[in-house]
Amino acid sequence: MSDRSLSPAWLASWTEGVSRILTAMTGEFEVRYGFPPGTNEVRPADHDDQVAARRLAQVTPVPADLVTFYDSIGDVT
Numbered sequence: 001m002s003d004r005s006l007s008p009a010w011l012a013s014w015t016e017g018v019s020r021i022l023t024a025m026t027g028e029f030e031v032r033y034g035f036p037p038g039t040n041e042v043r044p045a046d047h048d049d050q051v052a053a054r055r056l057a058q059v060t061p062v063p064a065d066l067v068t069f070y071d072s073i074g075d076v077t
Helices: 009-026 029-031 047-060 065-073
Strands: 042-044 073-076
Touching: 009 042, 029 065, 047 065, 065 073
Parallel strands: none
Antiparallel strands: 042 073
């Protein structure tokens, strides 16, 4: 197990990298397979997501990295 914690900057970089890969993978998906790829994205957390992440941290003992993740990433679809 790593002793390093997640940072918002690392998660932003991860989101950017995954988004680039998803764009490349789905760019010609419909042409190749005959149907659309559907939603494939990593959505950064919006204000409501961040409020919920911070509230979670206040009401239950949850690992700090999980709160950081929820505070940075809204959805992975």
